[in-house]
Amino acid sequence: MPDSTLHEPVLAWYAEHQRDLPWRRPEAxxxxxxxxxxxxxxxxxxxxxxxxxxxxxxxxxxxxxxxxxxxxxxxxxxxxxxxxxxxxxxxxxxxxxxxxxxxxxxxxxxxxxxxxxxxxxxxxxxxxAYGRRHVVLDTNVRRVIARVVGGVEHPPASLTRAERDRAAALVPDDDATAATWAVAVMELGALVCTAANPRCPACPLASACAWRAAGCPPHDGPPRRGQAWAGTDRQCRGRLLAVLREADGAVHRSSLEAVWDDVPQRERCLAALVTDGLATRTGPDTYALP
DNA sequence: AAGGCGTGGGC
DNA sequence: TGCCCAAGCCT
CATH class of the missing domain: 1.10.340.30 (Hypothetical protein; domain 2)
Structure with missing residues:
Protein backbone atom coordinates (compact mmCIF):
# COMPACT_ATOMS: atom_id res chain seq x y z
CA MET A 1 0.00 0.00 0.00
CA PRO A 2 1.76 3.15 -1.15
CA ASP A 3 2.07 6.21 1.04
CA SER A 4 -0.52 8.43 -0.59
CA THR A 5 0.14 11.61 1.37
CA LEU A 6 2.38 12.91 -1.41
CA HIS A 7 0.03 12.05 -4.25
CA GLU A 8 -2.62 14.69 -3.94
CA PRO A 9 -0.33 17.73 -3.75
CA VAL A 10 1.73 16.56 -6.72
CA LEU A 11 -1.28 15.60 -8.85
CA ALA A 12 -2.98 18.91 -8.08
CA TRP A 13 0.19 20.83 -8.89
CA TYR A 14 0.55 18.93 -12.16
CA ALA A 15 -3.03 19.61 -13.18
CA GLU A 16 -2.29 23.31 -12.81
CA HIS A 17 1.26 23.61 -14.12
CA GLN A 18 1.89 20.85 -16.65
CA ARG A 19 3.40 21.89 -19.97
CA ASP A 20 1.51 21.31 -23.17
CA LEU A 21 3.91 18.99 -24.99
CA PRO A 22 3.04 17.28 -28.29
CA TRP A 23 3.76 13.77 -27.03
CA ARG A 24 1.46 14.31 -24.05
CA ARG A 25 -1.63 15.23 -26.00
CA PRO A 26 -4.50 12.74 -26.03
CA GLU A 27 -4.15 12.20 -29.77
CA ALA A 28 -0.42 11.46 -29.53
CA ALA A 129 1.42 5.79 -24.04
CA TYR A 130 -0.58 2.91 -22.63
CA GLY A 131 -1.52 4.03 -19.14
CA ARG A 132 0.13 1.10 -17.39
CA ARG A 133 1.36 1.11 -13.81
CA HIS A 134 5.17 1.11 -13.74
CA VAL A 135 8.05 2.48 -11.70
CA VAL A 136 9.17 5.30 -13.98
CA LEU A 137 12.49 6.30 -12.54
CA ASP A 138 14.49 8.97 -14.32
CA THR A 139 16.92 11.57 -13.06
CA ASN A 140 14.09 13.97 -12.18
CA VAL A 141 12.19 11.43 -10.12
CA ARG A 142 15.37 10.24 -8.44
CA ARG A 143 16.17 13.81 -7.41
CA VAL A 144 12.68 14.51 -6.06
CA ILE A 145 12.71 11.34 -3.99
CA ALA A 146 16.28 11.92 -2.81
CA ARG A 147 15.21 15.29 -1.44
CA VAL A 148 11.68 14.72 -0.22
CA VAL A 149 12.23 11.27 1.28
CA GLY A 150 15.99 10.95 1.64
CA GLY A 151 16.77 14.47 2.81
CA VAL A 152 19.78 14.87 0.51
CA GLU A 153 20.37 17.24 -2.37
CA HIS A 154 21.29 14.68 -5.02
CA PRO A 155 20.72 10.96 -5.59
CA PRO A 156 23.75 8.65 -5.73
CA ALA A 157 25.74 8.45 -8.97
CA SER A 158 24.28 5.10 -9.92
CA LEU A 159 20.79 3.83 -9.24
CA THR A 160 20.58 1.79 -6.05
CA ARG A 161 18.19 -0.88 -4.90
CA ALA A 162 17.09 1.37 -2.06
CA GLU A 163 16.11 4.10 -4.49
CA ARG A 164 14.08 1.68 -6.58
CA ASP A 165 12.31 0.38 -3.51
CA ARG A 166 11.47 3.89 -2.37
CA ALA A 167 10.16 4.83 -5.79
CA ALA A 168 8.10 1.64 -6.04
CA ALA A 169 6.55 2.30 -2.65
CA LEU A 170 5.28 5.65 -3.89
CA VAL A 171 3.52 4.43 -7.02
CA PRO A 172 -0.29 4.59 -6.68
CA ASP A 173 -2.16 1.32 -6.90
CA ASP A 174 -4.30 1.78 -9.96
CA ASP A 175 -2.99 2.09 -13.50
CA ALA A 176 -4.48 5.47 -14.37
CA THR A 177 -3.34 7.27 -11.22
CA ALA A 178 0.06 5.61 -11.39
CA ALA A 179 0.56 6.86 -14.95
CA THR A 180 -0.39 10.41 -14.00
CA TRP A 181 1.81 10.22 -10.92
CA ALA A 182 4.77 9.19 -13.04
CA VAL A 183 4.51 12.12 -15.43
CA ALA A 184 3.63 14.52 -12.61
CA VAL A 185 6.67 13.74 -10.46
CA MET A 186 8.91 13.99 -13.50
CA GLU A 187 7.41 17.36 -14.34
CA LEU A 188 7.92 18.54 -10.77
CA GLY A 189 11.58 17.60 -10.99
CA ALA A 190 11.94 19.30 -14.35
CA LEU A 191 10.25 22.56 -13.44
CA VAL A 192 10.51 23.02 -9.66
CA CYS A 193 12.79 20.51 -7.94
CA THR A 194 15.63 21.26 -10.32
CA ALA A 195 19.24 20.21 -9.90
CA ALA A 196 20.43 23.78 -9.38
CA ASN A 197 18.39 26.60 -7.86
CA PRO A 198 15.28 24.63 -6.97
CA ARG A 199 12.10 26.70 -6.67
CA CYS A 200 11.15 25.45 -3.24
CA PRO A 201 8.62 28.22 -2.51
CA ALA A 202 6.61 26.99 -5.52
CA CYS A 203 6.84 23.33 -4.55
CA PRO A 204 3.71 21.43 -3.49
CA LEU A 205 5.91 19.17 -1.36
CA ALA A 206 7.84 21.92 0.42
CA SER A 207 6.19 21.24 3.76
CA ALA A 208 6.78 17.49 3.39
CA CYS A 209 10.36 17.69 2.15
CA ALA A 210 13.05 16.12 4.33
CA TRP A 211 15.83 18.02 2.59
CA ARG A 212 14.11 21.35 3.18
CA ALA A 213 13.34 20.44 6.78
CA ALA A 214 17.04 19.79 7.26
CA GLY A 215 17.89 23.25 5.95
CA CYS A 216 18.76 22.21 2.39
CA PRO A 217 22.24 20.86 3.21
CA PRO A 218 24.53 20.94 0.16
CA HIS A 219 25.71 17.77 -1.53
CA ASP A 220 28.10 15.89 0.70
CA GLY A 221 30.59 13.44 -0.72
CA PRO A 222 32.78 13.07 -3.77
CA PRO A 223 32.23 15.75 -6.44
CA ARG A 224 29.83 14.69 -9.15
CA ARG A 225 31.90 14.03 -12.21
CA GLY A 226 31.45 16.30 -15.16
CA GLN A 227 32.13 15.17 -18.70
CA ALA A 228 35.44 16.03 -20.29
CA TRP A 229 35.00 17.69 -23.63
CA ALA A 230 37.76 19.81 -25.18
CA GLY A 231 40.05 17.64 -27.29
CA THR A 232 38.17 14.43 -26.63
CA ASP A 233 37.13 11.83 -29.16
CA ARG A 234 33.55 12.93 -28.57
CA GLN A 235 34.29 16.42 -29.77
CA CYS A 236 36.20 15.07 -32.75
CA ARG A 237 33.40 12.67 -33.67
CA GLY A 238 30.89 15.48 -33.40
CA ARG A 239 32.90 17.67 -35.79
CA LEU A 240 33.34 14.89 -38.31
CA LEU A 241 29.72 13.83 -38.24
CA ALA A 242 28.54 17.43 -38.60
CA VAL A 243 30.43 17.61 -41.89
CA LEU A 244 28.75 14.45 -43.16
CA ARG A 245 25.34 15.51 -41.91
CA GLU A 246 25.44 18.89 -43.56
CA ALA A 247 26.83 17.63 -46.85
CA ASP A 248 24.61 16.71 -49.75
CA GLY A 249 26.00 13.27 -50.55
CA ALA A 250 29.56 12.07 -50.13
CA VAL A 251 32.39 14.32 -48.95
CA HIS A 252 36.11 14.20 -49.70
CA ARG A 253 38.63 13.41 -46.97
CA SER A 254 39.93 16.95 -47.17
CA SER A 255 36.63 18.29 -45.81
CA LEU A 256 37.01 16.05 -42.78
CA GLU A 257 40.68 16.83 -42.33
CA ALA A 258 39.82 20.52 -42.23
CA VAL A 259 37.85 20.24 -39.00
CA TRP A 260 40.39 18.33 -36.84
CA ASP A 261 44.16 18.73 -36.79
CA ASP A 262 45.31 15.78 -34.71
CA VAL A 263 45.81 13.15 -37.41
CA PRO A 264 45.89 9.91 -35.39
CA GLN A 265 42.87 11.00 -33.36
CA ARG A 266 40.94 12.05 -36.44
CA GLU A 267 41.64 8.77 -38.21
CA ARG A 268 40.72 6.78 -35.13
CA CYS A 269 37.44 8.64 -34.72
CA LEU A 270 36.55 8.35 -38.39
CA ALA A 271 37.15 4.60 -38.25
CA ALA A 272 35.03 4.40 -35.11
CA LEU A 273 32.17 6.27 -36.78
CA VAL A 274 32.25 3.73 -39.61
CA THR A 275 32.33 0.85 -37.13
CA ASP A 276 29.40 2.38 -35.26
CA GLY A 277 27.36 2.61 -38.44
CA LEU A 278 27.24 6.40 -38.35
CA ALA A 279 29.35 6.78 -41.48
CA THR A 280 30.34 4.75 -44.53
CA ARG A 281 33.33 4.88 -46.81
CA THR A 282 31.99 5.40 -50.32
CA GLY A 283 35.30 5.48 -52.18
CA PRO A 284 39.08 5.62 -51.71
CA ASP A 285 38.82 9.16 -50.34
CA THR A 286 35.12 9.78 -49.76
CA TYR A 287 32.71 9.29 -46.89
CA ALA A 288 28.97 9.74 -46.37
CA LEU A 289 26.13 9.02 -44.01
CA PRO A 290 25.02 5.39 -44.30
C1' DA B 1 30.18 -1.27 -13.37
C1' DA B 2 32.49 2.95 -14.41
C1' DG B 3 33.12 5.35 -18.51
C1' DG B 4 32.03 6.65 -23.26
C1' DC B 5 28.86 8.89 -25.98
C1' DG B 6 26.98 15.29 -28.57
C1' DT B 7 25.21 19.56 -28.13
C1' DG B 8 24.02 24.08 -26.72
C1' DG B 9 21.76 26.96 -23.19
C1' DG B 10 21.73 28.95 -18.48
C1' DC B 11 23.77 30.93 -14.61
C1' DT C 1 33.78 32.93 -18.10
C1' DG C 2 33.73 28.53 -17.86
C1' DC C 3 31.15 25.04 -15.58
C1' DC C 4 27.04 22.40 -14.98
C1' DC C 5 23.51 20.40 -16.79
C1' DA C 6 19.42 17.92 -19.83
C1' DA C 7 13.14 12.41 -19.70
C1' DG C 8 19.86 7.15 -20.44
C1' DC C 9 21.78 3.37 -22.88
C1' DC C 10 25.32 0.22 -23.74
C1' DT C 11 29.48 -2.38 -22.90
Whole structure:
Protein backbone atom coordinates (compact mmCIF):
# COMPACT_ATOMS: atom_id res chain seq x y z
CA MET A 1 0.00 0.00 0.00
CA PRO A 2 1.76 3.15 -1.15
CA ASP A 3 2.07 6.21 1.04
CA SER A 4 -0.52 8.43 -0.59
CA THR A 5 0.14 11.61 1.37
CA LEU A 6 2.38 12.91 -1.41
CA HIS A 7 0.03 12.05 -4.25
CA GLU A 8 -2.62 14.69 -3.94
CA PRO A 9 -0.33 17.73 -3.75
CA VAL A 10 1.73 16.56 -6.72
CA LEU A 11 -1.28 15.60 -8.85
CA ALA A 12 -2.98 18.91 -8.08
CA TRP A 13 0.19 20.83 -8.89
CA TYR A 14 0.55 18.93 -12.16
CA ALA A 15 -3.03 19.61 -13.18
CA GLU A 16 -2.29 23.31 -12.81
CA HIS A 17 1.26 23.61 -14.12
CA GLN A 18 1.89 20.85 -16.65
CA ARG A 19 3.40 21.89 -19.97
CA ASP A 20 1.51 21.31 -23.17
CA LEU A 21 3.91 18.99 -24.99
CA PRO A 22 3.04 17.28 -28.29
CA TRP A 23 3.76 13.77 -27.03
CA ARG A 24 1.46 14.31 -24.05
CA ARG A 25 -1.63 15.23 -26.00
CA PRO A 26 -4.50 12.74 -26.03
CA GLU A 27 -4.15 12.20 -29.77
CA ALA A 28 -0.42 11.46 -29.53
CA UNK A 29 0.44 7.98 -30.79
CA UNK A 30 2.62 5.50 -28.92
CA UNK A 31 5.16 6.02 -31.70
CA UNK A 32 5.17 9.74 -30.93
CA UNK A 33 5.80 8.92 -27.28
CA UNK A 34 8.59 6.47 -28.12
CA UNK A 35 10.28 8.96 -30.45
CA UNK A 36 10.06 11.67 -27.78
CA UNK A 37 11.59 9.42 -25.14
CA UNK A 38 14.58 8.50 -27.29
CA UNK A 39 15.13 12.15 -28.18
CA UNK A 40 14.77 13.30 -24.57
CA UNK A 41 17.49 10.98 -23.29
CA UNK A 42 20.04 13.51 -22.01
CA UNK A 43 18.57 16.27 -24.18
CA UNK A 44 16.46 19.27 -23.08
CA UNK A 45 12.81 19.56 -24.14
CA UNK A 46 13.34 22.86 -25.95
CA UNK A 47 15.78 21.30 -28.39
CA UNK A 48 13.66 18.20 -28.93
CA UNK A 49 10.41 19.99 -29.83
CA UNK A 50 11.16 21.06 -33.44
CA UNK A 51 12.99 17.84 -34.32
CA UNK A 52 10.22 15.68 -32.90
CA UNK A 53 7.61 17.57 -34.90
CA UNK A 54 9.51 17.23 -38.17
CA UNK A 55 10.25 13.56 -37.44
CA UNK A 56 6.60 12.64 -36.86
CA UNK A 57 5.51 14.56 -39.93
CA UNK A 58 8.01 12.72 -42.11
CA UNK A 59 7.66 9.32 -40.47
CA UNK A 60 4.18 9.07 -38.89
CA UNK A 61 4.58 5.35 -38.17
CA UNK A 62 7.45 2.97 -37.36
CA UNK A 63 7.06 1.39 -40.82
CA UNK A 64 7.69 4.76 -42.48
CA UNK A 65 11.02 5.12 -40.71
CA UNK A 66 11.96 1.46 -41.10
CA UNK A 67 11.71 1.85 -44.88
CA UNK A 68 14.42 4.53 -44.93
CA UNK A 69 18.21 4.15 -44.93
CA UNK A 70 19.72 4.65 -41.49
CA UNK A 71 21.58 7.70 -42.74
CA UNK A 72 18.30 9.54 -43.22
CA UNK A 73 17.56 9.06 -39.53
CA UNK A 74 21.02 10.37 -38.62
CA UNK A 75 20.55 13.41 -40.84
CA UNK A 76 17.07 14.15 -39.48
CA UNK A 77 18.44 13.80 -35.95
CA UNK A 78 20.24 17.07 -36.60
CA UNK A 79 22.09 18.53 -33.64
CA UNK A 80 20.28 16.71 -30.86
CA UNK A 81 23.51 14.98 -29.88
CA UNK A 82 24.34 11.34 -29.20
CA UNK A 83 23.51 10.42 -32.81
CA UNK A 84 23.71 6.71 -32.06
CA UNK A 85 20.23 7.25 -30.67
CA UNK A 86 19.07 7.92 -34.24
CA UNK A 87 20.44 4.54 -35.31
CA UNK A 88 18.81 2.86 -32.34
CA UNK A 89 15.47 4.50 -33.07
CA UNK A 90 15.69 3.33 -36.66
CA UNK A 91 16.58 -0.18 -35.48
CA UNK A 92 13.68 -0.06 -33.03
CA UNK A 93 11.34 0.85 -35.89
CA UNK A 94 12.62 -2.12 -37.89
CA UNK A 95 12.12 -4.44 -34.90
CA UNK A 96 8.61 -3.10 -34.33
CA UNK A 97 7.73 -3.86 -37.94
CA UNK A 98 9.32 -7.31 -37.85
CA UNK A 99 8.20 -8.47 -34.44
CA UNK A 100 5.09 -6.43 -33.63
CA UNK A 101 3.34 -5.87 -36.95
CA UNK A 102 4.34 -2.24 -36.95
CA UNK A 103 2.63 -1.46 -33.64
CA UNK A 104 4.66 -0.10 -30.73
CA UNK A 105 4.34 -2.85 -28.09
CA UNK A 106 2.60 -2.09 -24.80
CA UNK A 107 4.36 -4.72 -22.69
CA UNK A 108 7.39 -3.63 -20.66
CA UNK A 109 9.46 -6.68 -21.64
CA UNK A 110 8.77 -6.18 -25.34
CA UNK A 111 9.68 -2.51 -25.09
CA UNK A 112 12.84 -3.29 -23.14
CA UNK A 113 13.97 -5.60 -25.94
CA UNK A 114 13.96 -2.74 -28.45
CA UNK A 115 17.27 -1.06 -29.34
CA UNK A 116 17.88 2.11 -27.34
CA UNK A 117 15.16 1.26 -24.83
CA UNK A 118 16.35 0.66 -21.27
CA UNK A 119 14.49 0.34 -18.01
CA UNK A 120 13.45 3.96 -17.84
CA UNK A 121 12.24 4.27 -21.43
CA UNK A 122 10.36 0.96 -21.37
CA UNK A 123 8.51 1.99 -18.22
CA UNK A 124 7.89 5.50 -19.58
CA UNK A 125 6.35 4.32 -22.86
CA UNK A 126 4.21 1.68 -21.15
CA UNK A 127 3.04 4.30 -18.68
CA UNK A 128 2.64 7.41 -20.84
CA ALA A 129 1.42 5.79 -24.04
CA TYR A 130 -0.58 2.91 -22.63
CA GLY A 131 -1.52 4.03 -19.14
CA ARG A 132 0.13 1.10 -17.39
CA ARG A 133 1.36 1.11 -13.81
CA HIS A 134 5.17 1.11 -13.74
CA VAL A 135 8.05 2.48 -11.70
CA VAL A 136 9.17 5.30 -13.98
CA LEU A 137 12.49 6.30 -12.54
CA ASP A 138 14.49 8.97 -14.32
CA THR A 139 16.92 11.57 -13.06
CA ASN A 140 14.09 13.97 -12.18
CA VAL A 141 12.19 11.43 -10.12
CA ARG A 142 15.37 10.24 -8.44
CA ARG A 143 16.17 13.81 -7.41
CA VAL A 144 12.68 14.51 -6.06
CA ILE A 145 12.71 11.34 -3.99
CA ALA A 146 16.28 11.92 -2.81
CA ARG A 147 15.21 15.29 -1.44
CA VAL A 148 11.68 14.72 -0.22
CA VAL A 149 12.23 11.27 1.28
CA GLY A 150 15.99 10.95 1.64
CA GLY A 151 16.77 14.47 2.81
CA VAL A 152 19.78 14.87 0.51
CA GLU A 153 20.37 17.24 -2.37
CA HIS A 154 21.29 14.68 -5.02
CA PRO A 155 20.72 10.96 -5.59
CA PRO A 156 23.75 8.65 -5.73
CA ALA A 157 25.74 8.45 -8.97
CA SER A 158 24.28 5.10 -9.92
CA LEU A 159 20.79 3.83 -9.24
CA THR A 160 20.58 1.79 -6.05
CA ARG A 161 18.19 -0.88 -4.90
CA ALA A 162 17.09 1.37 -2.06
CA GLU A 163 16.11 4.10 -4.49
CA ARG A 164 14.08 1.68 -6.58
CA ASP A 165 12.31 0.38 -3.51
CA ARG A 166 11.47 3.89 -2.37
CA ALA A 167 10.16 4.83 -5.79
CA ALA A 168 8.10 1.64 -6.04
CA ALA A 169 6.55 2.30 -2.65
CA LEU A 170 5.28 5.65 -3.89
CA VAL A 171 3.52 4.43 -7.02
CA PRO A 172 -0.29 4.59 -6.68
CA ASP A 173 -2.16 1.32 -6.90
CA ASP A 174 -4.30 1.78 -9.96
CA ASP A 175 -2.99 2.09 -13.50
CA ALA A 176 -4.48 5.47 -14.37
CA THR A 177 -3.34 7.27 -11.22
CA ALA A 178 0.06 5.61 -11.39
CA ALA A 179 0.56 6.86 -14.95
CA THR A 180 -0.39 10.41 -14.00
CA TRP A 181 1.81 10.22 -10.92
CA ALA A 182 4.77 9.19 -13.04
CA VAL A 183 4.51 12.12 -15.43
CA ALA A 184 3.63 14.52 -12.61
CA VAL A 185 6.67 13.74 -10.46
CA MET A 186 8.91 13.99 -13.50
CA GLU A 187 7.41 17.36 -14.34
CA LEU A 188 7.92 18.54 -10.77
CA GLY A 189 11.58 17.60 -10.99
CA ALA A 190 11.94 19.30 -14.35
CA LEU A 191 10.25 22.56 -13.44
CA VAL A 192 10.51 23.02 -9.66
CA CYS A 193 12.79 20.51 -7.94
CA THR A 194 15.63 21.26 -10.32
CA ALA A 195 19.24 20.21 -9.90
CA ALA A 196 20.43 23.78 -9.38
CA ASN A 197 18.39 26.60 -7.86
CA PRO A 198 15.28 24.63 -6.97
CA ARG A 199 12.10 26.70 -6.67
CA CYS A 200 11.15 25.45 -3.24
CA PRO A 201 8.62 28.22 -2.51
CA ALA A 202 6.61 26.99 -5.52
CA CYS A 203 6.84 23.33 -4.55
CA PRO A 204 3.71 21.43 -3.49
CA LEU A 205 5.91 19.17 -1.36
CA ALA A 206 7.84 21.92 0.42
CA SER A 207 6.19 21.24 3.76
CA ALA A 208 6.78 17.49 3.39
CA CYS A 209 10.36 17.69 2.15
CA ALA A 210 13.05 16.12 4.33
CA TRP A 211 15.83 18.02 2.59
CA ARG A 212 14.11 21.35 3.18
CA ALA A 213 13.34 20.44 6.78
CA ALA A 214 17.04 19.79 7.26
CA GLY A 215 17.89 23.25 5.95
CA CYS A 216 18.76 22.21 2.39
CA PRO A 217 22.24 20.86 3.21
CA PRO A 218 24.53 20.94 0.16
CA HIS A 219 25.71 17.77 -1.53
CA ASP A 220 28.10 15.89 0.70
CA GLY A 221 30.59 13.44 -0.72
CA PRO A 222 32.78 13.07 -3.77
CA PRO A 223 32.23 15.75 -6.44
CA ARG A 224 29.83 14.69 -9.15
CA ARG A 225 31.90 14.03 -12.21
CA GLY A 226 31.45 16.30 -15.16
CA GLN A 227 32.13 15.17 -18.70
CA ALA A 228 35.44 16.03 -20.29
CA TRP A 229 35.00 17.69 -23.63
CA ALA A 230 37.76 19.81 -25.18
CA GLY A 231 40.05 17.64 -27.29
CA THR A 232 38.17 14.43 -26.63
CA ASP A 233 37.13 11.83 -29.16
CA ARG A 234 33.55 12.93 -28.57
CA GLN A 235 34.29 16.42 -29.77
CA CYS A 236 36.20 15.07 -32.75
CA ARG A 237 33.40 12.67 -33.67
CA GLY A 238 30.89 15.48 -33.40
CA ARG A 239 32.90 17.67 -35.79
CA LEU A 240 33.34 14.89 -38.31
CA LEU A 241 29.72 13.83 -38.24
CA ALA A 242 28.54 17.43 -38.60
CA VAL A 243 30.43 17.61 -41.89
CA LEU A 244 28.75 14.45 -43.16
CA ARG A 245 25.34 15.51 -41.91
CA GLU A 246 25.44 18.89 -43.56
CA ALA A 247 26.83 17.63 -46.85
CA ASP A 248 24.61 16.71 -49.75
CA GLY A 249 26.00 13.27 -50.55
CA ALA A 250 29.56 12.07 -50.13
CA VAL A 251 32.39 14.32 -48.95
CA HIS A 252 36.11 14.20 -49.70
CA ARG A 253 38.63 13.41 -46.97
CA SER A 254 39.93 16.95 -47.17
CA SER A 255 36.63 18.29 -45.81
CA LEU A 256 37.01 16.05 -42.78
CA GLU A 257 40.68 16.83 -42.33
CA ALA A 258 39.82 20.52 -42.23
CA VAL A 259 37.85 20.24 -39.00
CA TRP A 260 40.39 18.33 -36.84
CA ASP A 261 44.16 18.73 -36.79
CA ASP A 262 45.31 15.78 -34.71
CA VAL A 263 45.81 13.15 -37.41
CA PRO A 264 45.89 9.91 -35.39
CA GLN A 265 42.87 11.00 -33.36
CA ARG A 266 40.94 12.05 -36.44
CA GLU A 267 41.64 8.77 -38.21
CA ARG A 268 40.72 6.78 -35.13
CA CYS A 269 37.44 8.64 -34.72
CA LEU A 270 36.55 8.35 -38.39
CA ALA A 271 37.15 4.60 -38.25
CA ALA A 272 35.03 4.40 -35.11
CA LEU A 273 32.17 6.27 -36.78
CA VAL A 274 32.25 3.73 -39.61
CA THR A 275 32.33 0.85 -37.13
CA ASP A 276 29.40 2.38 -35.26
CA GLY A 277 27.36 2.61 -38.44
CA LEU A 278 27.24 6.40 -38.35
CA ALA A 279 29.35 6.78 -41.48
CA THR A 280 30.34 4.75 -44.53
CA ARG A 281 33.33 4.88 -46.81
CA THR A 282 31.99 5.40 -50.32
CA GLY A 283 35.30 5.48 -52.18
CA PRO A 284 39.08 5.62 -51.71
CA ASP A 285 38.82 9.16 -50.34
CA THR A 286 35.12 9.78 -49.76
CA TYR A 287 32.71 9.29 -46.89
CA ALA A 288 28.97 9.74 -46.37
CA LEU A 289 26.13 9.02 -44.01
CA PRO A 290 25.02 5.39 -44.30
C1' DA B 1 30.18 -1.27 -13.37
C1' DA B 2 32.49 2.95 -14.41
C1' DG B 3 33.12 5.35 -18.51
C1' DG B 4 32.03 6.65 -23.26
C1' DC B 5 28.86 8.89 -25.98
C1' DG B 6 26.98 15.29 -28.57
C1' DT B 7 25.21 19.56 -28.13
C1' DG B 8 24.02 24.08 -26.72
C1' DG B 9 21.76 26.96 -23.19
C1' DG B 10 21.73 28.95 -18.48
C1' DC B 11 23.77 30.93 -14.61
C1' DT C 1 33.78 32.93 -18.10
C1' DG C 2 33.73 28.53 -17.86
C1' DC C 3 31.15 25.04 -15.58
C1' DC C 4 27.04 22.40 -14.98
C1' DC C 5 23.51 20.40 -16.79
C1' DA C 6 19.42 17.92 -19.83
C1' DA C 7 13.14 12.41 -19.70
C1' DG C 8 19.86 7.15 -20.44
C1' DC C 9 21.78 3.37 -22.88
C1' DC C 10 25.32 0.22 -23.74
C1' DT C 11 29.48 -2.38 -22.90
Missing amino acids: SAWSVLVSELMLQQTPVARVLPVHEAWLERWPTPADLAAEPTGEAVRAWGRLGYPRRALRLHAAAVAIVERHDGVVPDAYDDLLALPGVGDYTAAAVASF
